[in-house]
Amino acid sequence: MSVLRRRGGVRYAALLAVLGPGLLAGLSDDDPAGITTYSVLGADYGYQLLWVLLLSTVALVIFHGLAARMGVVTGQGLIGLVRQRYGVRVGGAVLAALVVANVGTTCAEFAGIAAGFEIFGISRYVSVPAAAAIVSLLVLRGSFHRVERLLLLVSTVFFAYIVSGFMARPNWGAALHGTLVPSMPLTGEAVAIVTATIGTTLAPWGLSFMQSYAVDKKLRTEDLGLERVDVVIGAVLTGVIGFFVVVACAATLHRDGLRITDAADAAVALQPLAGAAAGTLFAVGLIGASFLAASILPLSTAYSVCEYAGAEAALDDPFHEARTFYLTYGIITLVGTGIVLTPDIPLVKILVGTQVLNAVLLIPLLVAMVGLGRDRDLMGSYATGRAGTAVYGLTTAVVVICVITLGVTAIT
């Protein structure tokens, strides 16, 4: 009995040691753009489209798992591998698109912080610079472990959405039916929201962060089994949080026929319908989600830039050894903050453009990942086999169809 208990304890400790990349990369996908998409999905379509979350969770498990495996086996981040395998031109083009998209997404995260705090009457001119300073200090001053623990601590704020979902008193039977039985109205708007849900869950920056972070965490091939558990936990939690956001909005806003345009709208609208506490929790969740993603976006960009340029980059490195890494982090944070605080800037256009760029960039990135994962020169015995390639190919095809459909519905 004591041996079994000890074995269980060792396994638990080993999982704790590995836990992090999958959890952070997954949960940071539930950023303001994600929460907004889930809120609109619930408010406009009730429980009917919950099955989409199941689909996007599976896609997240599949591709975050591949990213972690590639990082652990090759010891390199995604952009570094793309440069090594496909050359400087392809690598440079992917990096340029990723940096532009990441700057735009960073704006979305700081806009989320601004909107979340404005619900509590705090001006964005206070909240956004303060948040930028906190995330910068966190990364500049903290060791890898301190940064990881703080980010995991911030992630616990997502439980606010789960509590908020319960407080909305949803129809659980309808929610279960919507999750397991796919159906959708055949309208352009429904197709767009389905595509946006998949697109917001599987983001280019999330994939590159996942791989780079697994490298920086110094995971070994012996840790891959537990890292898969980390990826599954992260993806499932991401889906569960999305589920509760949809459920909260479906049980209140959809029931009363209220329409919203963003997550902050949802938090305000929830207050009279599900109680002040539910609305407040929703707003707190939005701030926490924005803060987590605002920390990770510049980090993901800094990793990618350094991998391409060949500069050393690790959270444990001091500034003088990793200038490119820290300067990139600082510049992305500064530009994101500056754009959000600039009066009369067309923020909505920037955010929409960013979503489009993310969706378009996702396609070559997924294709490159499938190709890299199959490469026996790079992956050795960990290369993807035929069955795995078929699964990755099928998932990529679904994402490509979604992106093309979104493009067509946007034009027509």
Next chain:
Amino acid sequence: MLWPVLLLTRVLGRTVSGPDGKAVGRLGDFIVGLSDSSEPQLIDRLVVSRRRAPALVLPWALVSDIRAGRVVLAATGTELAGFGTASLTQALAHDEILLRRDVLDTQIVDVAGQRLARVADVLCARTRGVRLEILGVEVGFGGVLRRLGLGRLGLGRIVPSISDDVVAWSDLHLTSDRGHLVQLATPRSAVHRLGARELAALVSRVDTDAATEILAARESGTAAAVVAASHPDVGERMLRAMTEPEVARIVAAMPAEHARRWRQRLAQSPGLFGRHILRSRVWPHRRHLIRGPRE
């Protein structure tokens, strides 16, 4: 006499033709034997890529000229039929690497500068007739900009950190899996010239497997000195990954007090399943087939 520097990325993809001027294929890669005892590191063979046909792996003796825009062979296409190969890895001898696959755009450790960098280009020079000698690798961002066609922007003059930066061939350790293993097996490689302090800096930058391979390749006294010069966490990470006889060999070579402390440390189970032991710089970890010496 050395000719002007030739950049690998500028010769790759060039047309390879026979003495009759008829194209045979395109230059796909160069093969280098790292255990060659001659002082300059010369390129030994070249890989010619062909459309809808296996690549050709040709000895350098078949090259009659290498000049701007073209590589000229001393043999015609029909005479080269026996040099075709289905697998480049299988065609390599135990001490050979491919410059494009195993060096270009991969990470290296500059053992003199003690830093990790990515190869932007490989610098060669013509010597001994048409032989090509490898001088070193370019690691700055300037090389990347040049390959992107942005070299004329002169950003290197504005931002010095992106200017060209060359690491001598004798001062680098390759991180590509095959490069690492071949260099480790080659007595004249940089890794075998390093003292304990330099080796300690190197193993702190590599993953556990590569670090233990480096340590295991050294005699007991040097390995013990490397552990002593390393951060205790790095030393523990390496020793825990080694077999008991190897650990006993290295610990026995330490001074008595030092050995006693290490035996005590290794006897304790690592806290939280070695979470901090996972903290070590990772090395690109690939496993290419390394065959024995050619018959």
